[in-house]
Amino acid sequence: MIISLSESGAPLVDQIRDQILGLITTGLLSAEQRLPSVRQLASDLGVAPGTVAKAYRTLESEGFLVTRIGSGTRVSTKASATPGSVLSAATRLAVASKSESVDLEETIRVLRAVWPDG
Incomplete structure (x- = not known):
C-alpha cells in the first residue's frame, strides 16, 4: 500500500x-x-x-x-470505487485549478456552487 x-x-x-x-x-x-x-x-x-x-x-x-x-x-464490501468518469472529471478540475493558481478551498467552493440541487 x-x-x-x-x-x-x-x-x-x-x-x-x-x-x-x-x-x-x-x-x-x-x-x-x-x-x-x-x-x-x-x-x-x-x-x-x-x-x-x-x-x-x-x-x-x-x-x-x-x-x-x-x-x-x-x-468493506459496502465501500465502492468512484466511477471512472467522475475521477476523470475531478482530475481535469484539479489540473485546471492548479494551472490557474486556484487553491483547493476555492475549487471546492466552485464545485459546490455549480452542484445541481437534487
Whole structure:
C-alpha cells in the first residue's frame, strides 16, 4: 500500500485516513482487500501504532473498513470505487485549478456552487 506522509501540518492520522480513503475511492483498494496490520503499517510509515489504529477506527466508523479478529482489517464490501468518469472529471478540475493558481478551498467552493440541487 502506497502512503506517504508529509510535514504539511495536517495531522498524521488525517493524512493516513485520507490516503487510504483515496485508494478505496479510486479502486486501488477493492472490497474485501486486506490492509496491513496496524503494527506493520506503523512500522512502514515510521509512526506510532496508535496513529494508524486511530485512522483505521475512523475509517471503520465511516463504513469503509471492517476489522475482524483473526482476519484483520479489510475494505468493506459496502465501500465502492468512484466511477471512472467522475475521477476523470475531478482530475481535469484539479489540473485546471492548479494551472490557474486556484487553491483547493476555492475549487471546492466552485464545485459546490455549480452542484445541481437534487
